[in-house]
Amino acid sequence: MKESRFWFLFLIAGLVLFLLLGYHIVFIHLLGNYEANISFQSVASRSVSPAYAVFYLLFLVFALYHGFYGLRTILLEIEALARHHRTVTAILVVLGVGLFVYGTWALFAAMKIGAVG
């Protein structure tokens, strides 16, 4: 894939993160009772909701892509790594996919705990 498409996805991911984070900040931090919103019962009840599962999954995907693309940009501007951009990209893809799998597993684990709790 051409660099312009990676870069475009990076912008899209940034925009989506802005919306998701905005939603999170407004509904968890600004509206209602913050202490109650972050209590175990409240978090557990949210984690079983399919809508919240989709929310967290999207957040995970876009945050990982945005973060790792930014990290790749920084790494490729280091003189010692500049000539190894394929290797750097491959390592970051593996790390990103690994973290996505781990995050997804954590999400489903939280759903199970929430269902029990």
Added chain:
Amino acid sequence: MTGGTPKPLVDVDMDRVVQTTTFRVFRYNGTGDPPTYKDYEVPTKRGMTVLDGLLWIKENLDGSLSYRASCRMGVCGSCAMMINGKPRLACQTQILDLQTSVVVVEPLKNYPVVKDLVPALDQLFEKHEAVKPYVMRPGEEDELENPSGEFEQSPEELDEFIQFTYCIKCGICLAACPTVASDPLFLGPQALAQAYRYVADTRDTAYAERCDLVDTAHGVWRCHYAGACTEACPKGVDPAFAIQLLKKKVFQHRVLGKKRKVARVAPKPTGVSRRPNVPEPPARTVKSD
């Protein structure tokens, strides 16, 4: 009507020495020995440029000092160097404008040094060459070799890129660029601005090919718009702006699939004849292979 020599508007003695300036010059003998700085005292007159100072040093104090210079009027770009920490043309920088009695002169940053103030500009020209800085018409090479007419291009279309044709290849923008400082493969402001110059030129039809050349991991997307190139450019080319316009063009081409207008060869005028006092064009001086 009165005769005689007109009196100058401002009565200034240009030959009077107004200060003695210390030139602290980077010296490197090109053999791998550590570089040193050497001080030279230069009697400074009004209007003297840093290049004048270096010429005076070479003529009067130290003939071994090496630097590049040619036109002495900001056209050739040869005398680009770091002057008091900023990349500038020595021929366009007046000593008194620096408002200091010590002028530190060093070779351009981000280039290997050949000797003293002479940088090796290979990367500048290699990167420039990499973006194919010439009009290409794939499939119409014969029209370029043996033109049958003019390409139709409106003044508005010319305005889109004319500013970027003023680049004199002095290399100052690469010396100013923070990304070039850390990423040696980054194409850099000079090459990218020239890529835009041809991408925006409707006479050129290799739009897709040139977009491919800059749409890479070390291409147009690595510019973070620090703007140092534009601030340093002695010709007002504004490479940082050109790079942002190039990003837009590449995005339109790659992501949106937008086509760009192509200039066609204007048809020969009909119903007119050459005026008798207009001579025929001279014969070609360049033979095609």
